Amino acid sequence: MDLLGLYNYWIVILLMMAGFYIVISCGNLVKKIIGLNIFQTSVFILFISMGKVSGGTAPILAEGITRFSNPLPHVLILTAIVVGVATTSLGLAIVVRIHETYNTVNEDEIHQQDEDAE
């Protein structure tokens, strides 16, 4: 089995999991968003990787080139990047508001404050 051909994917998965780990384990809300960012970016790499054709070029038509990489994943990922930045900005906006009302961005402290309030 030609495992070398999969090596590329595995690196991506490693990155992805690092991001995912940040999201679910970090108590800091900003860091969670950072984690989301990394997680998503790694997924993008996964998509783009599958679009690559060995020996192909960027999918811009020009004289004399017949082998192109697959443009469809590129399109999808363009959209996904935008979605990602949209999510990030909204998430950060919420973080800012949370900081204003709770004066902290640490999950445990917020939790503590909510419990004290009850």
Place this chain on the structure above:
Amino acid sequence: MINHLPILQVVIPLLVAPLCVLFRSPRLVWSIAALTCWIILVIAGVLLHEVLSNGVISYEIGGWAAPWGIEYRLDEANTLVLLIVSGIAAVVTSYARLSVEHEIAEDTIPLFYSAWMLCITGLLGITATGDAFNVFVFLEISSLSTYAMIAMGKDRRALTASFQYLVMGTIGATFILIGIGLMYMMTGTLNMADLAQRLPAVSDTRTIRAAAAFLTVGLSLKIALLPLHLWLPNAYAYAPSAATALLAATATKVALYVALRFMFTVQGVDFTFGQMRLDLILLPLSVVALLAMSMVAIFQTNVKRLLAYSSVAQIGYMTLGISMASATGLTGSILHIFNHALMKGGLFLALGAIMYRVGSVELDKLAGIAKRMPWTMAAFVAGGLSLIGVPTSVGFISKWYLILAALEKGWWPVVMLIVFTSLLAVIYIWRVIEVAYFHAATDENSGIKEAPLSLLLPTWLLIGASYYFGIDSSLSTSTAKLAVLRLWGGGL
């Protein structure tokens, strides 16, 4: 124009959303939004009629044939969901005016309605589309607007609830994206119908199995299937009342529809239940969701939270029906999607009216409220009875089909479970009723008046519908059965 209705259904609210931003007057924006919602309800009605009489409608956006372009594909299953979403949207938007004025700062109201319309756009878009990636895009539209709306709640915990939902929702969406990506990788297509044709050839691969797993997990997050429901109770409890009603009645239902679409149409029954044995995973999760969440609901002191937990439990009924992997079970699930939307929508609207007058939905604040707001509480009781499954209510119809399905399978423990959780529903509903009807009113509550008519009418419209379809269920059941036939494909 009539053949463009499928796209207009989604694009009209999409166009209205930016329009809302351009105006300043809350009333004007509300009128536009409400009018739009009634228009799309009419469109959904016409579409359902078309689908029922002429079969599947396919609409090629941009004039590009699928699978190259994006296709809207309407059949009995998703047109029913479209009708649910736009119907709920119409009623809840009509209701929203006073409730939103009461709970949202005036200068942000136009923006709020813009988010509101975007949410509806997203939900409709997810439902109508026949393209897997398009699902993701519209899912994000609805999700982002939902996060924003939840964060608008008056309680500061609304912010943390919204953030939590944002993080979990984004993880879910990314999982869905991974799932779609893996499927694309193995088939080269994103169109659902095309995927359905090409998947069987590669369904043996580990990649496709993982794809199905990622899709399921991602969607389960959005459906709030136990144990991925953690975001839901807070989100529902602290969001503005109108938003809670809209979300509770539509958002999880749409996600569940997408799950059905992937399970049945795209992956096919053989793969989902034969290879993946999804039923074996869904069954215990549904059972635990039903039992645990109903019990948790009993101990809530905030009525909105109580109903939120009840929602998670009710989702258990829907997934339970799916896990039976039988036509009757699936009919029960689809019916419950429809029925639960009506009753939960009505219940949350009634709560919104209480919020409007009392300013709180904590249980101890509601003492003796039934005397002051008899119509509102009557609506709550009626909705609650439906949740319990009292005959002539829609809850009874769903329960009938679910029990019938369990009996067909000879699953007696499941029969008992359905019955037992209905009894748990009696307990949590009755706690509210006792406080509202039989406890002496507190001094604070003495000056409270009945909710205004513009809140009562929509509430009763939904409650009324939930009894109309409980007494004469021919329309909903026949559509649900057709939807089941369509989802099941040739296997039935």
Place this chain on the structure above:
Amino acid sequence: MAVSAIAIVRLRSLFAAVMLTSIYSLLSASFFLTLDAVDVAFTEAAVGAGITTVLFLSTLALVGRHSQESHHTRWLPLGVVTLTGAALIYATLDMPRFGDPAAPVHQHVAPRYIEQSAQEVGPPNIVTSVLASYRGYDTLGEVTVVFTAAIGVMLLLGRSRKDKQDDEHET
């Protein structure tokens, strides 16, 4: 890249984490470039390394730079992550090899874009053709997502704190 990602996991200074994220973004942009995805690389550089960083920094300016570590048990997240990672590794086992021109993605749908787009749509940049025309509706959705985010941010941050306090005094 892997180094920067893992460093972020360990880092306590949010400022450094943001900077590393930015670098991570730039690195992935260059990676996209090597994978022939010029448009994506361009966007990732502008968005990931540009706008996102600015947003993060503005946020940090408001909320402070340091992250206190919480004392959660690390096993559950680690378990979930390992499981997810394992599922993905499992998924890769039957994947087409990297760069393989015979992979299904290159056999279906995409060829038409490459072969026909010049006649059907026009622009030599196939990505543009697909983005704006074949899958133009997705792009409409994408614009709507951006719009939604703006609505959300305006809803959340549009009113100054003072407005809000006035409001609370009234009620």
Place this chain on the structure above:
Amino acid sequence: MKRNPVLRVITDLLLPPILLFALYVQFHGDYGPGGGFQAGVIFAAGIILYALVYGLKKTQRVLPPQRIRVFVALGVLLYAGTGIAGLLLGGNYLDYNVLGSNPLAGQHLGILLVELGVGITVAAVMIMVFYMFAGRK
């Protein structure tokens, strides 16, 4: 930063090329990499740079948030409206073929309009979001 003349001069020098480059990317997207989205981001980046150096107040005097808000909506309307135009001219939604005298011309016009819509919204949104964050201090 406001008082640093070096930065000011550099900004003054850089801003026109940045905005021009944004326009280039916007309209050259057909031929090379780029398009509405990237153009919007670059345009916004230019404005943000200006705001960082000259201060938020001054920037908002040139580009008031109210106007940006209109542009935020306008881009989406332009995009969705193009689709409606196709619909009114007898095609399906977002069908550009019917926009021009022949399909290719129609596609060209359609993509142009749509990319413009993307560019406007993205630029406006990014500036708006930045305003919002920066305005919190």
Place this chain on the structure above:
Amino acid sequence: MITAQTAILLAITIPLLAGVLIALTGKHPNLREAVTLLASLALLLTVSSLLPAVLNGQQPILNWIEMLPGLSIRFQVEPLGMMFASVAALLWPVNSLYSIGYMRGNNEKNQTRFYICFAIAIASVMGIAFAGNLLTLFIFYEALTLSTYPLVTHSGSENAMKSGRVYLGILISTSIALLLVAIIWTWQVTGSTEFTPGGLLNGKLQGPAVGIMLLLYMYGIGKAALMPIHRWLPAAMVAPTPVSALLHAVAVVKAGVFTVVKVIVYIFGLDLLRSESSAQWLLYAAAFTIIVASVIALRQDNLKRRLAYSTVSQLAYVVLATAILAPLSVAAAALHIVAHAFGKITLFFAAGSIYTASGKTMVSQLNGIGYRMPWTMGAFAIGSLSMIGVPPAAGFISKWYLLLGAVDAQQWFAIGIIIISTLLNAAYFIPIIYAAFFKTSDAANTHGESPLPMVIALLITACLTLLMFLFPQIPLALAQQLAGVGA
């Protein structure tokens, strides 16, 4: 003359309409109570207009909406339903009269809510009586539970709430957990839920399944108060007495045993049950309930509670009679539903009358009360005789047929139970009458009779008890029609 179909519809809508009118006239007590009385009389007329046709052997049918595919809300007037409806319609005016006296005499709160719920409960009873299939029956059965809940908790006190919870808890949980499942199972097995002469399940279900199905039905019908699910009935005693009278004589408990008889006759069919050994347990369950409830009744000092346990045991009579599975005993069951209704409502009326006039609730306080309240206690005596089954009261007739049926079926065990329980009945009723008339009162009591409407009401029901003994033709004819035995 109105058609039978309209009459069926009217029978359900008149009380409902009355409920609406009562709500509208709630501010004017006189008008409100006039509405109640008029509606009750109108209902009586409507129901009696159906009687001739049914006596002639017709069974008018009304199909309403199709609620589930192939399953509609359906009404069919058969003899048993006719009997039940007539009893309820006959007693509603009397009970209304009594309620007016009682509610005013005791200055109860929330009287409007009381009358509304009462009217809705009567509508539900009509629906149950005329139901043509299990689904319809179930709908009105639940409606009855829910509409009587506010009546039980009427006073709103902590004690009332607690009892209300027991009431609702048992009735709702048994009906949803067992009855509904049984109905759906029946539908799954037969594809129908219609009441079919000879038995719907006959030939469709065999073996132990029959026993299980019977278990689901018998304990699902919580209103029949078969032990151990009888607890809601004594709990419901916190309600005002007119409600207890309604619950224990007319509406709720009778709806329970009525459903039991209907299910056994039309769903299982006597033949099926006779042939299945797994279904024999019912007889013993009923016998157990009769004896145990009687013993408990003997030990209650609270008059209403004693009456409640007496009801539990009397209901079990009906079940026992049906479980004997002989045509004659089924007729006896039907007759006993009527006879017990008249007798028990009289007893409750009397109890309420005593409470209104003197404030007494305990059996031990009743020494010599017969001299102060001769009418009330006279009626009480007649009611007691009917319970024991002695002529000249209605109870004798049903007991007579019960014995005949048992002999016919050679159920010596059942006969033994009947004899023992008759002795027990006598043991807990006779002392009350004895104390009332032959003991001298110990305290200085100054009260006289209760308000006139109450006295009139309880005299009417006492007379009905006697009349049914003297002129049993109509109920007898209906009962025989039901059981398929010639007159």
